[in-house]
Amino acid sequence: xxxxxxxxxxxxxxxxxxxxxxxxxxxxxxxxxxxxxSSKWMVAGNADSPVPxxxxxxxxxxxxxxxxxxxxxxxxxxxxxxxxxxxxGHIILHSMHKYxxxxxxxxxxxxxxxxxxxxxxxxxxxxAFSFPETVFTTVTAYQxxxxxxxxxxxxxxAKGFRDSGRNRMGLEALVESYAFWRPSLxxxxxxxxxxxxxxxxxxxxxxxxxI
Amino acid sequence: xxxxxxxxxxxxxxxxxxxxxxxxxxxxxxxxxxxxxSSKWMVAGNADSPVPxxxxxxxxxxxxxxxxxxxxxxxxxxxxxxxxxxxxGHIILHSMHKYxxxxxxxxxxxxxxxxxxxxxxxxxxxxAFSFPETVFTTVTAYQxxxxxxxxxxxxxxAKGFRDSGRNRMGLEALVESYAFWRPSLxxxxxxxxxxxxxxxxxxxxxxxxxI
DNA sequence: TAATTGGCACCTAGGTGGTAACAT
DNA sequence: ATGTTACCACCTAGGTGCCAATTA
Numbered sequence: 001x002x003x004x005x006x007x008x009x010x011x012x013x014x015x016x017x018x019x020x021x022x023x024x025x026x027x028x029x030x031x032x033x034x035x036x037x038s039s040k041w042m043v044a045g046n047a048d049s050p051v052p053x054x055x056x057x058x059x060x061x062x063x064x065x066x067x068x069x070x071x072x073x074x075x076x077x078x079x080x081x082x083x084x085x086x087x088x089g090h091i092i093l094h095s096m097h098k099y100x101x102x103x104x105x106x107x108x109x110x111x112x113x114x115x116x117x118x119x120x121x122x123x124x125x126x127x128a129f130s131f132p133e134t135v136f137t138t139v140t141a142y143q144x145x146x147x148x149x150x151x152x153x154x155x156x157x158a159k160g161f162r163d164s165g166r167n168r169m170g171l172e173a174l175v176e177s178y179a180f181w182r183p184s185l186x187x188x189x190x191x192x193x194x195x196x197x198x199x200x201x202x203x204x205x206x207x208x209x210x211i
Numbered sequence: 212x213x214x215x216x217x218x219x220x221x222x223x224x225x226x227x228x229x230x231x232x233x234x235x236x237x238x239x240x241x242x243x244x245x246x247x248x249s250s251k252w253m254v255a256g257n258a259d260s261p262v263p264x265x266x267x268x269x270x271x272x273x274x275x276x277x278x279x280x281x282x283x284x285x286x287x288x289x290x291x292x293x294x295x296x297x298x299x300g301h302i303i304l305h306s307m308h309k310y311x312x313x314x315x316x317x318x319x320x321x322x323x324x325x326x327x328x329x330x331x332x333x334x335x336x337x338x339a340f341s342f343p344e345t346v347f348t349t350v351t352a353y354q355x356x357x358x359x360x361x362x363x364x365x366x367x368x369a370k371g372f373r374d375s376g377r378n379r380m381g382l383e384a385l386v387e388s389y390a391f392w393r394p395s396l397x398x399x400x401x402x403x404x405x406x407x408x409x410x411x412x413x414x415x416x417x418x419x420x421x422i
Numbered sequence: 423t424a425a426t427t428g429g430c431a432c433c434t435a436g437g438t439g440g441t442a443a444c445a446t
Numbered sequence: 447a448t449g450t451t452a453c454c455a456c457c458t459a460g461g462t463g464c465c466a467a468t469t470a
Contacts, residue, residue, distance in 0.1 A: 160456035371432035
């Protein structure tokens with residue numbers, strides 16, 4: 001998933017151990033199609049049947065609150081797939097659906113049975129955070145030239161496809177309109193429910209069998 | 212350092228947390244030179260003045276005894292240098308000296324002030340293990356064509372220098388004579404002092420400013 | 423003379439979008 | 447007609463020995 005989700009956390013007990021994890025849940029019960037002439041995603045029927053739920057446990061887990069709060073927490077190793085039989089531990093999603101990533105902060109004593117293939121426990125000592133501006137639509141091929149340009153211009157691994165110099169015009173405005181691309185980080189505060197919903201921006205993810 | 216040190220550990224308390232670390236200590240107070248016609252390392256004076264001691268803390272630290280015992284513990288990220296002013300946290304050694312790597316198993320409560328630039332604490336809850344067959348001589352350029360061949364034939368990153376096919380004769384015997392290259396792992400048992408000294412084999416390490 | 427350094431070509435390992443072929 | 451896949455060239459990032467130049 002590019003760009004990767006990145007967060008900062010405050011309000012943890014420095015000496016308490018925590019797991020941090022991410023899962024990705026459907027935004028609604030719909031399947032979408034992209035209408036080129038209006039540049040919009042439109043409902044195209046009901047969602048496909050549910051897929052096995054998966055959890056990405058941040059590889060630094062478990063770690064102390066002090067450790068988590070000292071660094072920017074990046075989920076750049078999280079992988080997506082549309083293969084329901086995946087055995088690589090990747091998060092399984094349907095293509096052409098809308099999804100919401102969620103960050104989970106789990107006190108160690110509540111997360112010792114945490115597993116990539118089991119739902120995240122709930123209750124005291126477990127908090128979930130959703131940032132509405134990170135909602136995205138899954139695809140296997142980009143539907144929109146602006147998204148392709150953003151991907152190419154922002155991802156170091158796509159440098160080989162960059163337009164050298166010309167055609168740069170309009171990029172800044174484009175970045176502005178997709179909130180997730182802004183360099184700012186969201187900050188989670190463990191004791192509060194964060195994030196007054198802002199205007200949702202769709203972020204499109206794709207990769208091969210990975211969506 | 213190639214080949215990397217790899218160990219298995221048994222006898223830990225599965226539910227206890229441990230740090231695992233490595234340091235590298237001088238074998239003697241001598242400096243060496245390689246005598247080509249006799250294919251031997253000879254004493255060439257007294258050792259250079261001591262360098263700042265450094266510790267490599269295994270990146271999986273701290274972890275439970277269960278975790279440590281389940282896996283082969285590899286030190287393949289450990290780096291050496293001959294630069295006494297190094298600021299990358301590498302282990303500092305003199306070239307043309309003999310060294311002994313040591314593996315340290317440190318109960319978490321005894322290692323919370325562990326640092327790459329501080330000596331390893333000693334006492335109850337800390338055990339050190341040395342394997343005499345891993346003694347090596349530091350160089351900045353190989354002194355011996357057999358060593359060069361071993362390095363090239365065994366290291367995936369040196370594939371570009373391999374002799375395709377011919378000249379393979381004699382490699383197996385060469386591997387045999389350098390104990391450290393054998394695929395076997397040494398097993399540490401936490402409660403025992405391991406390793407009846409075997410015939411020492413010199414393993415030669417080099418890399419640029421890294422020795 | 424012997425030891426060391428820095429730049430190089432050559433690898434491993436893996437993350438990109440493009441594109442043609444394939445599937446639905 | 448649309449969505450998906452497999453393979454490709456092109457990158458990033460970093461670990462090798464080689465070799466010519468430099469240093470002591």
